Amino acid sequence: MADQRAPHDLPDVSGLTIGILGGTGDQGKGLARRLAMAGHTVLIGSRDAARAAAAAESLGGDLPVSGADNAAVATRADVVIVAVPWDGHRATLESLRAELAGKIVVDCVNPLGFDKQGAYALPVEEGSAAQQAAAVLPDSRVVAAFHHVSAVLLLDPDVAEMDLDVLVLGDDREATDTVQALASRIPGMRGVYGGRLRNAHQIEALTANLISVNRRYKAHAGLRITDV
Amino acid sequence: MADQRAPHDLPDVSGLTIGILGGTGDQGKGLARRLAMAGHTVLIGSRDAARAAAAAESLGGDLPVSGADNAAVATRADVVIVAVPWDGHRATLESLRAELAGKIVVDCVNPLGFDKQGAYALPVEEGSAAQQAAAVLPDSRVVAAFHHVSAVLLLDPDVAEMDLDVLVLGDDREATDTVQALASRIPGMRGVYGGRLRNAHQIEALTANLISVNRRYKAHAGLRITDV
Numbered sequence: 358m359a360d361q362r363a364p365h366d367l368p369d370v371s372g373l374t375i376g377i378l379g380g381t382g383d384q385g386k387g388l389a390r391r392l393a394m395a396g397h398t399v400l401i402g403s404r405d406a407a408r409a410a411a412a413a414e415s416l417g418g419d420l421p422v423s424g425a426d427n428a429a430v431a432t433r434a435d436v437v438i439v440a441v442p443w444d445g446h447r448a449t450l451e452s453l454r455a456e457l458a459g460k461i462v463v464d465c466v467n468p469l470g471f472d473k474q475g476a477y478a479l480p481v482e483e484g485s486a487a488q489q490a491a492a493v494l495p496d497s498r499v500v501a502a503f504h505h506v507s508a509v510l511l512l513d514p515d516v517a518e519m520d521l522d523v524l525v526l527g528d529d530r531e532a533t534d535t536v537q538a539l540a541s542r543i544p545g546m547r548g549v550y551g552g553r554l555r556n557a558h559q560i561e562a563l564t565a566n567l568i569s570v571n572r573r574y575k576a577h578a579g580l581r582i583t584d585v
Numbered sequence: 586m587a588d589q590r591a592p593h594d595l596p597d598v599s600g601l602t603i604g605i606l607g608g609t610g611d612q613g614k615g616l617a618r619r620l621a622m623a624g625h626t627v628l629i630g631s632r633d634a635a636r637a638a639a640a641a642e643s644l645g646g647d648l649p650v651s652g653a654d655n656a657a658v659a660t661r662a663d664v665v666i667v668a669v670p671w672d673g674h675r676a677t678l679e680s681l682r683a684e685l686a687g688k689i690v691v692d693c694v695n696p697l698g699f700d701k702q703g704a705y706a707l708p709v710e711e712g713s714a715a716q717q718a719a720a721v722l723p724d725s726r727v728v729a730a731f732h733h734v735s736a737v738l739l740l741d742p743d744v745a746e747m748d749l750d751v752l753v754l755g756d757d758r759e760a761t762d763t764v765q766a767l768a769s770r771i772p773g774m775r776g777v778y779g780g781r782l783r784n785a786h787q788i789e790a791l792t793a794n795l796i797s798v799n800r801r802y803k804a805h806a807g808l809r810i811t812d813v
Contacts, residue, residue, distance in 0.1 A: 474783075478786070553703070558706070562787035566754075582807070585804045
């Protein structure tokens with residue numbers, strides 16, 4: 358892609374505090390690192406505040422990242438990214454319904470199973486993890502994004518720029534614009550609108566295909582959307 | 586993408602005759618045009634041989650494209666692309682089981698519904714159109730590919746190069762390599778392995794998201810796979 362501009366006018370999100378539930382995993386830590394490098398105050402959340410603090414510490418003392426338990430993070434952050442394992446997804450969100458009310462909640466969870474042939478999409482009663490979040494959190498503004506971002510690249514100090522677009526899905530235009538702007542804060546990354554929440558399943562499931570791509574090509578594959 | 590090389594060694598497919606079932610639709614005609622421009626003999630198929638001949642004629646007399654009924658096309662082609670409407674998918678393939686035996690059959694059908702909110706994925710009993718093709722054609726080598734290629738761009742005489750990768754899925758390595766090589770014959774296009782047939786649903790369904798992208802950005806969006 359020669360042209361890395363944001364695809365349309367997006368709001369200024371530079372002052373937002375970002376919380377990451379399940380931020381002790383590689384995906385959560387990687388997003389925390391890149392968003393903090395972009396200047397955001399980032400709060401890593403975990404069930405265990407001490408583990409969250411250790412994860413924040415592991416990213417180096419120079420970055421504005423700290424750790425706390427999930428409920429404190431959900432309360433203090435402006436935008437909350439959900440990066441918990443799929444099998445704890447519903448229970449974690451149910452336990453934080455009050456704290457997350459009124460907030461933009463960004464679900465990046467991929468419900469996948471693995472067997473000898475690789476990864477495959479798990480069926481989800483609500484259609485997708487993002488739709489499950491929307492069902493569990495009726496008072497939050499649920500957006501789906503950041504599904505295809507390689508944790509390895511996010512955490513690699515030798516990678517200055519990410520080479521991918523983030524598809525951002527949701528039914529609330531102001532919320533999707535905010536998350537697109539947030540994704541676009543990370544060098545090389547663009548947030549591109551990718552449709553309504555009812556079309557989130559295939560975005561989550563596509564991660565299984567990217568895992569196949571990675572195996573075949575020994576790569577950390579990402580997506581670019583052309584002509585946008 | 587700076588680097589447009591084929592991602593790994595692929596077979597020489599330059600001599601293959603390509604059949605396109607349902608080749609009178611825009612997607613089929615567009616693929617016929619680009620593959621013929623790349624030097625392939627292309628056979629456009631339709632239930633109605635006269636309509637197939639008219640579609641071939643509409644592409645201009647200079648290209649090696651001709652039309653015939655679907656059964657003749659299936660018999661004469663080396664590789665057969667299925668570009669029929671979803672609602673005729675199963676019946677068309679059932680009627681051509683003998684003609685398609687032993688051949689590489691490339692399914693590019695997207696089972697989508699449309700309503701006021703745009704496009705959405707239809708449920709498919711077998712999991713995906715491609716898996717339905719594999720179930721209906723047990724003696725064929727079914728591959729899924731070409732789902733996200735804009736018919737408008739394929740047919741536009743002002744577009745010299747396509748700016749996208751084609752994800753190629755299947756369980757038969759020789760067949761997926763052949764189809765990757767075929768996609769890579771079209772300037773600007775690369776065929777990239779995208780996983781097994783059981784992960785075809787999300788590739789087909791992703792077309793709904795690309796339709797949303799196209800509406801939002803007034804674009805003809807395609808995908809590039811980065812780091813491959």
